[in-house]
Amino acid sequence: MTATAASSSATILPFAEPAARSGRDARPLRLITCGSVDDGKSTLIGRLLWDTKAVKEDQAATLARDSGQQNDLGLPDFALLLDGLQAEREQGITIDVAYRYFATDRRSFIVADTPGHEQYTRNMATGASTADLAILLADARAGLLEQTRRHATIAALMGIRQFVLAVNKFDLVNYDKAIFDQISHDFRELALSLGVRQVTAIPMSALKGENVVYASEGAMPWYQGPTLIEALELATTRSTQTGGFRLPVQRVARPGESFRGYQGTVAGGAIKPGDSVAILPSGTIANVKQIVTFDLVRNAAVAGDAITLVLDRQVDVARGDMIVSIDGPPMTGTGFDAQIVALQPGGIEPGKRYWLKSGSRRQRVTVEPVSQLELSSGKWQPHASTLAMNAIGKVHLAFEEQAIFDTYEQNRATGAFILIDPDTLNTVAGGMITAKRADLGGIHLEGQRVLLSLPADLAEQIMASELFAARRNEVEIRRLSGKQATDLLSDTGEND
Known part of the structure; x- marks a missing residue:
């Protein structure tokens, strides 16, 4: 059943800018579309804009003129509402992030249509950095591809905890429920491995408008879940006021x-x-x-x-x-753990000094790759020597002066950063802080003695062991303040 023959499942209001609307959430829901190439991201959002009356008369006229006869249903090419660059229209692909506004009577939305090609992964990461929800598309004929998994992983790393799995082009597989069940099962397993538990899977045809704004009960009577617009209306926005000032x-x-x-x-x-x-x-x-x-x-x-x-x-x-x-300060230190996405050819060079920019602060940092995500298995492979373009890795960051961060999970604005190559001034990676590394730790020489600095709980366990008790007279224990320990290790390092 097409959208025109179905009964409405959402009350639609004429389009207006979100700031001018009343009677709904003050902050629009920010969402992205992501997934592999040709899964129908631009078509889906174009159809969503069309059916929510977010397309103005002059835009509709231009769309009709530019579309020509591009499909057997006599429908316009909805992707042209998003793909505005000349290169995008010539190649039939999405290159840059396109932002659009639309609204229903319940709330307003800001949607970012992101590219599916691997070489434009950095653009997808940009769109995900401010989103509350991700619509991940999967072609019903192909299922989850490597780029689908990459986009899901990046969205999860960016702190997105709400996913809508849009199993698109479902009309091309004769609305087979078994195919939908298998793809949604595979994605839920992937989502769980990424720490995401809020997933809504919807079978749909973006071109026909089935289960986008209007339900498709005739073609898929076995599906009793929400339409896409209903799922978006029930989603929550991410709070920006948690934590300290x-x-x-x-x-x-x-x-x-x-x-x-x-x-x-x-x-x-x-x-x-x-x-x-x-x-x-x-x-x-x-x-x-x-x-x-x-x-x-x-x-x-x-x-x-x-x-x-x-x-x-x-x-x-x-x-x-x-x-x-003062009652909820961020973390300060010279060592942090992070996860990054490499964005440029050449990737990340271990030991190279980069500029790290976070907010208005720019500092020198050295990056040490620790592990890399294997997208096919979803497992972290240790001892990553380099991170190639589009690789997702865990790294250690070593700063030359005090750095200030929150974890990205706690605060996106103060937990995110970009890495800039000082030679080319290109942005080579985007990253998220996951934890502070201890400024103290390891083994250091002090004359003929060894200074072993340990976390307090581990030190207490060692001191309680039988081996320690037997050699107690040979060990000198110092309980130092953080500043004393820092000064001592600094002096030790200068003498080595």
């Missing part, structure tokens, strides 16, 4: 001698006048005196607000510093 400083404003403010976009949490904050990396403490925007003084600010923060005392703050809440 974060303000990466982009600019110090000095319009006159009597005013000094620190400008930036709030990257997490909330703040109000009177709250105590710390300036990192210096650790200086101050109180918030005033919150200023371009046209007024505010009594609070939350994540996403562009503000100027005025403090109650003169402190040394520069671009790249971060103003944070």
Whole structure:
């Protein structure tokens, strides 16, 4: 049954910009389409825009003119609503990320149509970095391909925990329920291995509009689940206010001698006048005196607000510093664990010094690959010496000075970064912080003795062992503060 013959499963309103609409969630749901080449991503989103009346009259006229007679159903080529570049239209592929807005009576949406070709993986990663939900397409005739798995993995690494599996072109397999069951089973297993448990699988035909906005009960009476639009209306947005306050400083404003403010976009949490904050990396403490925007003084600010923060005392703050809440600070250190996606030919060179950019801060870093994801098996293969283009790897980051991060799972804005080649200035990788590495650890020489620094719990276990008790008189135990230990190991390193 085609969309025109089916009864509506969602009430559709004429298109308007999301900011101008009322009576629905204040923040639009951000979503991406991803998957392998020719799985129908652009056609699906074009059909979604068409059936939700998000296509204006002049766009519809242009679409009809450009489509010609490209299918047997007499329908326009919906992919042209997304593929706007000349190269995309000539080759029939998606190259760049295309963002579109649409809305129903329940909520509004921002959708990013991302390319399926392997060489444009970096564009897909860009679209996934801000999304709340991923629509992963799979051609019903081919099932899950390597690029399908790569996109699912990148989406999961980017913190997306809601997936819609769109088993597309289902009309070409005669609406066979067994095929749908097998593909959805395979994907659920993949999703579980990625830590994703919220998956909605939908059989559909994007070209015909079946189970996109309108249900297809006639062709698939065995499917009782939601249409795509119904699944999107029930999805949740990712909160940006969890955790402590974060303000990466982009600019110090000095319009006159009597005013000094620190400008930036709030990257997490909330703040109000009177709250105590710390300036990192210096650790200086101050109180918030005033919150200023371009046209007024505010009594609070939350994540996403562009503000100027005025403090109650003169402190040394520069671009790249971060103003944070003192009761929920981020991690600071010189060593971090991360997962990255290599984005350029040549990949990532072990031991090479790159520029790492996160927010307004740029620092020198050395990257040590640890393991690489094998997409066919979903397993991490250890001892990765290099990470080629499009490879997904776990790495150690070693900084030359103090770095400031949250884990990406906790805060996307302060847990994400890009790596820049200092020779070419190309962006060679995008990454997510997973944990802080201990600044102390390992074995260090101090004269004729060996200094063994251990985590406290492990040290306690060793001290309680029989072997330690038998050699107790030969061992000197030092319980040092973090600063003392850092100074000691720094001196040891200089003497080696």
